[in-house]
Amino acid sequence: MAGNSIAVRPFVEQFAALKAGLPGTGVPWLGDLREAAIERFGDLGVPTPRLEAWKYTRLRPLEKTAYRAVGEADAAADAGRLPSVLGAAAGHRLVFVNGRLRPDLSTPGALPDGARIESLRDALASDPGALEAQLGRIGVLDGQPMLALNTAMMDDGYVLRVGPGVALPAPVEIVFLGGTADEPVACHTRNLILLDEGSRATVVEHHLGAGKGAYFANGATEISVAGAAHLTHHKVQAEGSGALHLATVHAEVGADATYEGFCFATGARLSRYEVGVRLVGSGANCSLTGAYMMRGDQHCDNTTVVEHTVPDTSCREVFKGVLDGKARGVFQGRIVVREDAQRTDGNQTCKTLLLSDRAEIDAKPELEIYADDVKCSHGATVGAIDEDALFYLRSRGIPEAAARGLLVRSFLAETLHDVKPEPLAEALEEMIAAWLSQAANGEQHE
Amino acid sequence: MTRKPQKTKPTKVKMSKKALLEIKALHVTVDGKEILKGMDLVLNRGEVHAIMGPNGSGKSTLAYAMAGRGGYEVTKGRILYGGRNLLRMEPEERAAEGLFLAFQYPVEIPGVANTTFLKEAFNAIRKHRGEGELDAMQFLKLVRQKTKELGISDDMLRRPVNVGFSGGEKKRNEVLQMAVLNPDLAVLDETDSGLDIDALKVVAEGVNALRSPERAMLVITHYQRLLDYIVPDRVHVLAGGRIARSGGKELARELEEKGYAEFAEAAA
Ligand SMILES: Nc1ncnc2c1ncn2[C@@H]1O[C@H](COP(=O)(O)OP(=O)(O)OP(=O)(O)O)[C@@H](O)[C@H]1O
Ligand SMILES: [Mg+2]
Numbered sequence: 001m002a003g004n005s006i007a008v009r010p011f012v013e014q015f016a017a018l019k020a021g022l023p024g025t026g027v028p029w030l031g032d033l034r035e036a037a038i039e040r041f042g043d044l045g046v047p048t049p050r051l052e053a054w055k056y057t058r059l060r061p062l063e064k065t066a067y068r069a070v071g072e073a074d075a076a077a078d079a080g081r082l083p084s085v086l087g088a089a090a091g092h093r094l095v096f097v098n099g100r101l102r103p104d105l106s107t108p109g110a111l112p113d114g115a116r117i118e119s120l121r122d123a124l125a126s127d128p129g130a131l132e133a134q135l136g137r138i139g140v141l142d143g144q145p146m147l148a149l150n151t152a153m154m155d156d157g158y159v160l161r162v163g164p165g166v167a168l169p170a171p172v173e174i175v176f177l178g179g180t181a182d183e184p185v186a187c188h189t190r191n192l193i194l195l196d197e198g199s200r201a202t203v204v205e206h207h208l209g210a211g212k213g214a215y216f217a218n219g220a221t222e223i224s225v226a227g228a229a230h231l232t233h234h235k236v237q238a239e240g241s242g243a244l245h246l247a248t249v250h251a252e253v254g255a256d257a258t259y260e261g262f263c264f265a266t267g268a269r270l271s272r273y274e275v276g277v278r279l280v281g282s283g284a285n286c287s288l289t290g291a292y293m294m295r296g297d298q299h300c301d302n303t304t305v306v307e308h309t310v311p312d313t314s315c316r317e318v319f320k321g322v323l324d325g326k327a328r329g330v331f332q333g334r335i336v337v338r339e340d341a342q343r344t345d346g347n348q349t350c351k352t353l354l355l356s357d358r359a360e361i362d363a364k365p366e367l368e369i370y371a372d373d374v375k376c377s378h379g380a381t382v383g384a385i386d387e388d389a390l391f392y393l394r395s396r397g398i399p400e401a402a403a404r405g406l407l408v409r410s411f412l413a414e415t416l417h418d419v420k421p422e423p424l425a426e427a428l429e430e431m432i433a434a435w436l437s438q439a440a441n442g443e444q445h446e
Numbered sequence: 447m448t449r450k451p452q453k454t455k456p457t458k459v460k461m462s463k464k465a466l467l468e469i470k471a472l473h474v475t476v477d478g479k480e481i482l483k484g485m486d487l488v489l490n491r492g493e494v495h496a497i498m499g500p501n502g503s504g505k506s507t508l509a510y511a512m513a514g515r516g517g518y519e520v521t522k523g524r525i526l527y528g529g530r531n532l533l534r535m536e537p538e539e540r541a542a543e544g545l546f547l548a549f550q551y552p553v554e555i556p557g558v559a560n561t562t563f564l565k566e567a568f569n570a571i572r573k574h575r576g577e578g579e580l581d582a583m584q585f586l587k588l589v590r591q592k593t594k595e596l597g598i599s600d601d602m603l604r605r606p607v608n609v610g611f612s613g614g615e616k617k618r619n620e621v622l623q624m625a626v627l628n629p630d631l632a633v634l635d636e637t638d639s640g641l642d643i644d645a646l647k648v649v650a651e652g653v654n655a656l657r658s659p660e661r662a663m664l665v666i667t668h669y670q671r672l673l674d675y676i677v678p679d680r681v682h683v684l685a686g687g688r689i690a691r692s693g694g695k696e697l698a699r700e701l702e703e704k705g706y707a708e709f710a711e712a713a714a
Pocket of ligand 1: 476477479481499500501502503504505506507508550
């Protein structure tokens with residue numbers, strides 16, 4: 001075992017103590033799934049930098065902090081006034097507090113016939129059999145200890161199912177609020193998005209945290225985009241400054257289907273967005289876009305694995321990071337092209353803007369190509385603010401802070417210009433402006 | 447990261463009311479090398495002065511020192527602008543107070559649309575002066591009028607600042623910025639270089655349109671031709687780190703004939 005076995009123990013003990021109360025108890029296949037997963041987690045251990053996939057990210061908070069499992073009281077916490085990144089444009093809104101659905105804060109609205117959205121708890125209570133073939137199918141546990149832990153402990157989450165040919169007219173907004181408990185808690189949220197043939201949906205996740213305290217959000221999402229379906233999956237990660245945020249996303253994309261994943265991150269002390277996409281139908285297409293702004297001693301890891309398994313699939317990845325203070329960014333991008341996957345079009349860029357000379361980025365692209373007729377490219381750049389451009393702007397009367405802001409925004413622009421719906425794009429602009437104004441005021445600069 | 451803007455108190459100096467710019471015994475060092483070695487110049491409101499001089503004599507160095515570029519260290523002497531100590535101001539404050547430098551080599555800024563840039567600059571300066579900002583529509587109207595006068599395409603407005611612009615387009619873009627920002631003191635650093643004859647006329651017209659009894663201009667050039675269109679009140683030769691000779695507009699013609707041989711000694 002390359003993992004850390006000491007950090008494993010508390011979770012294994014928690015599982016033993018809590019398993020009788022986890023949702024879906026008494027459902028045999030689910031019990032088996034959980035047992036197998038905790039065993040796998042125990043075998044793999046908590047990842048350490050000795051594992052190639054975790055080379056640049058050490059889960060120190062798991063070594064130092066004892067996180068207890070969330071309970072009823074945590075879920076019932078006062079959520080205060082929750083912001084919305086979609087406003088009135090959100091047709092359907094679910095709010096989770098410390099990992100559990102809060103019906104009193106949610107407005108699921110009416111979905112078209114053939115589509116439904118509900119919490120994992122509700123889905124397991126009403127018709128667990130419907131999930132048997134799906135849960136744990138796409139998110140395979142090989143080399144995935146944190147996903148294994150999530151599978152064992154999954155407590156709640158959202159389940160979105162869209163039937164054949166159904167298009168959701170309005171986006172779905174999911175809010176995850178953490179950090180309201182008075183001691184460190186762990187939330188293992190499990191989501192499922194299942195789009196049938198020819199359906200369409202837009203899901204916007206907003207992860208945010210109250211206060212500065214430590215908490216652990218260990219989320220996992222399994223996604224199936226069937227033939228000719230289209231999923232737009234946006235994520236805004238603005239967790240509290242003491243958060244450990246891990247998000248494992250596994251998507252399977254069918255013939256002529258599209259998965260568009262986008263993540264904008266400014267939050268958490270340590271975060272990892274790990275996306276695995278398998279393009280399994282000819283003509284399948286995906287785009288993965290990431291933008292992040294980090295400062296202080298934040299650590300932000302974006303790890304992607306895109307697997308082309310059949311002919312004529314394509315994927316475009318663009319990740320851009322702005323790092324200030326002592327912040328650290330990690331980008332690991334693996335592209336796997338299987339023997340049969342002729343005419344694969346894969347393209348990956350990772351660009352980083354360092355605003356401080358103590359900030360750091362580790363970028364590791366990996367191409368694994370077994371087919372001979374493919375078009376794959378990758379590129380990584382790292383740079384500082386262009387002093388000549390800065391002076392040029394200032395020489396025209398633009399104050400230094402505004403000039404820097406303009407240059408940072410222009411750097412990120414490429415990742416943002418395709419973001420729809422419009423209210424989300426505006427919300428992101430505001431978040432960027434807020435981040436920049438903190439920089440101008442010298443906050444969090446040590 | 448951000449420097450505190452320094453409050454500039456009006457400096458009490460006796461000077462002619464008309465002087466907009468007074469450069470006194472200015473020494474400027476770049477990368478440890480002294481380029482300007484005691485330069486003097488007085489520019490009155492309503493006047494246009496030309497600065498000529500051999501390559502590497504420090505003309506751009508003077509322009510950058512005036513605009514406040516980092517790395518251009520003033521070790522001695524001073525620059526008064528409207529009676530105030532220019533050197534104590536941040537670059538953006540100098541611009542907001544009416545100083546404009548048309549760069550010899552305009553800078554490319556990918557990702558920032560030319561209009562966005564112009565609007566940010568325009569509104570920043572208005573804000574500094576306590577005037578209201580223009581909204582997108584009002585601003586576009588103003589810019590359209592200027593682009594029409596200067597023969598600049600809408601396409602150039604939409605594109606990122608100077609990115610992929612030809613040499614001449616970059617120079618025209620400098621003149622557009624000048625026309626929009628409406629400075630009191632414009633310093634043009636070889637704005638004529640790289641322009642075709644028609645563009646030269648357009649640029650000269652743009653410059654002449656700004657001439658007024660309140661404003662002044664410093665035109666750095668190698669060529670007499672520009673000065674046929676923008677007729678200067680004085681011509682100075684910068685050599686050896688200081689003004690080696692000054693004269694009327696006829697001096698430009700004389701230099702064009704004789705070259706800078708007589709200043710070689712000063713430069714050495
Ligand atoms: N960053 C720098 N490091 C070292 N030397 C520099 C630097 N910038 C300028 N110089 C030197 O300063 C001197 C003056 O340069 P400057 O650009 O002011 O000349 P100029 O009169 O504008 O010339 P030109 O007519 O070619 O535009 C030159 O010798 C140049 O090489
Ligand atoms: Mg020059």
